[in-house]
Amino acid sequence: MSIINIRQGSLVLVDAAKVQSRGAIYVAQARIRQMMKWIWMILGIAIANPVLYLISVGIGLGGLIDKSVGSAGVDGVKYLTFLAPALLAQAAIQGTMDETVFPTLEGFKWHKTFYSMNSTPLTGTQISYGVFLTALFRAFYTVVLYFIVMWLFGAVNSPRAWLAIPTAIFAGASFGALMQALAGRLEDENIFFVVLGRFVMMPLFMFSGTFFPLTSMPFFLQWIGWISPLWHATELGRHLTYGHEVSPTMVWVHFIFLGIMLVAGLFFSARIFTKRLAK
């Protein structure tokens, strides 16, 4: 073992004030570094996913549907055009979920990395925001890639369609923040994953007006859509990409719903992280 320098008293290396203001960014940097190990896989999935879905469901099934509904179209457009904005929002939600739930479990349970972070000047709030920022970053490039694929498939019909990118990320952020708070409280993850996958993610994906207009569902199932961030983002996305009819009031409703979810999610995850670390 070689000798290292541990100078005593002569200088203070750590600037606690700087960490206080930028801690979340340090956490995000560490997380992004982690992410970079799998970046090609993540990017591969981020591109393959829309391509596969758009070809299989959008074009394959869409071809049959377009023939079946005739000139009326689905919501007035081709099925592919109708489907694409929903998948865009779904991609953002899936991306942020992966990037909040797994790191949170890893940090608290699997590798306990949050505890070692917390033994530096970093706080629980900063760790939670750092994880969230990373998820946002992932949602961003996933959605941008998705949008490019959509555009190449000719599923973009409006000059302001690109605005669907931020609305999709918004939905992802809201859902991700909430999931992060949930994951922060988790003790037994085995059941959680099954419940999350089959009782939350799947119903949201299936019943948020993703593959067909929400109104074509029986009324007693439509509520799933109303509480689903996916539906809110999909409505906004359809409005922006092909001019799907949404009243100004409803635009506000969509934004406020997602906004409340985001703020609540961030607030609770910061609190839950802080509490659990101090336990």
Next chain:
Amino acid sequence: MSTPLISARGLTKKFGDFTAVNGIDFDVYKGESFGFLGPNGAGKSTAMRIIGATSQRTSGTISILGKDPEINGPQIRAHLGVVPQQDNLDMQLSVTENLYIYGRYFGLPRKFVKQKVEELLAFAQLEEKRDAKVENLSGGMKRRLTIARALVSEPEILMLDEPTTGLDPQARHILWDRLFRLKEQGVTLLITTHFMDEAEQLCDRLIVMDKGSIMAEGSPATLIKDYSSKEVLELRFGSDRNQAVADQLRSMCERIEELPDRVLMYTEDGEELLERVYAANLHPKTSLVRRSSLEDVFLRLTGRTLIE
């Protein structure tokens, strides 16, 4: 002497270019407690896995209960109780269920196993935890459960790979006590360890291994007698001075060992030697007189300490 339960000659195991076990010979007799002492990577666990009939040797011969593990693996395993280095309990099951199903893996009848489980719970002092999920047990409890599990088939040979590594001192002593009782009942124990106190406590006879080879063999007492002096004087002069005084110390006793943080002096009478050190005007920061241990044997044989 009777025929050995386990007998190995020229036992060798290679993983590619790496030789984990290098032509070792040993015999284990019924009812004895036999140890493999050596640092991590000495080849102890590999030797254990070959005996456990879950790893095939590269060359040499080995017979366990008169059978060749290469040919009669399952039949040999039917008579062994294996406690691996890493606990591999069934996390989805409770304490009782772990014991029960493991007995079933041996093909034992349900009724027998159910009875046996009660005995084992008492033996492992886990009666209060009988319905607990394994996940929620402490390290010491898990270890005791793994040992109890290995006993479910009333094996002729109990094999323990590093039984107390990672346990706190209290948990270790409880475990040693349990193992000692088994020994009293005549169970043949096979133990690997890198703790010399464990080897001294539990083993009638042991082999000291390093880098795949056997360095020495015998009972703890004879090994110490053969390879070390009666007492050891440990001196610390501070990390920068140890080396400087070593030459002077060397002339004062039979043998010395310089370690990074201290100097060990081998002698028949530690107190007397310490007085001579002071008389020579050398003033160590701390000093300690103790009896020789297997650690000193290993140091003598390899020039290295057991735990690095």
Next chain:
Amino acid sequence: MAVAIADARAGKRGERVYSGRVLQLLERGYIAFKSSTYMIVISGFLEPVLYLLSFGYGIGKLLPTIAVGGETIKYAAFIAPALLATSAMNGAIYDSTMNVFFKLNHDRIYHGMLATSMGPLDVALGEIGWALIRGFSYACAFMVVIAPLGLVVSAWGLLAIPAAVLIAFGFASCGMAVTSYMKSFQQLEIVNMILLPMFLFSGSFYPITVFPQWLQFVVNLLPLSHAIDLVRGLCLGHINFGLAGHALYFVVMIVVGLFFTTKRLNALFMK
């Protein structure tokens, strides 16, 4: 002192890999199942039902009927058999990949099992056996949902249940074989990456005849498309020799999967 242990298959063929203790492993599965959460059990059944509700009802409004083999049937009746086949696949894959991976590398349960007188083939068969029991129950439950809805057109549809078990067996043995070669959790992702396109392109939601020739050819090589054709053929009563061919495909999968699983477990634990 040692209890005489029945060396059930001592001296018989293959005694080093198989000791005839599959039942004991199923017993383990049952004990673990008893204490598992019912949510997990229910959720496996829920998956195809949700798909049926969403696609059968929702897409069914946009696309009420579909033509197969010169016959026009309700869209829901078209997808229901495919969902049965897909859920048999998903259940088997989950049980034989994620589950097995954790037992193998994380909990190291197989190390313990193989330190007894059991062999690797016992472990493989026991593990897969449990997946099959589960697959069988889910298939029955799904049938109970779709039959009253009139989505099983023919009485041959009853055979869809054993067909689902066969499909699960094939996927489980291959899944376990693949998993036994995996070193990291991330590699398991590869399985998911293969499953998604297979699911999307194997003709669950529409006939693959809408694809260009070359793509149809590729899809016809995939196991899921054989699974779907088999179950759909039975449910719609379209009985022909092709169905035997589909079944044979899974028999081959079973044999190949078991062979490699045993081989690999042997190499892992008996090296």
